[in-house]
Amino acid sequence: MPIKQVRTTTITVASNTPATAASSTPAPEKAKPTPPSGWQVQIAAAESEEGALDLLKKAQAKAGDALAGSALYTExxxxxxxxxxxxxxxxFDSKASAKAACRSLKKAKFACYHLHP
Known part of the structure; x- marks a missing residue:
């Protein structure tokens, strides 16, 4: 099964740490990639992008047709x-197809949950 192009999105999660004083010069905004549409299936969070991609490729090899038409994505x-x-x-075009992919991934011993962004 061919591997599709990977897009990466950066998300910053709010913390309970007090904010420091802002600089008077705003930082230039970076272009943000468009997040994928449709249903998604997450199998893990890794400490490196390479580690995340490696997990996705291993899961893809073991889960078979349930992942057909999906793309690898790191966030x-x-x-x-x-x-x-x-x-x-x-x-994934539907919740049902995302759930089916999760069932196949779980049978292949991967943690999994489906979500709609």
């Missing part, structure tokens, strides 16, 4: 001073 999240990379399959 960066920062929480409590750490950066993690969510390992997700994206592009």
């Amino acid at each position: 960066t999240v920062e929480a409590s001073g750490s950066t993690l990379y969510r390992a997700r399959f994206v592009g």
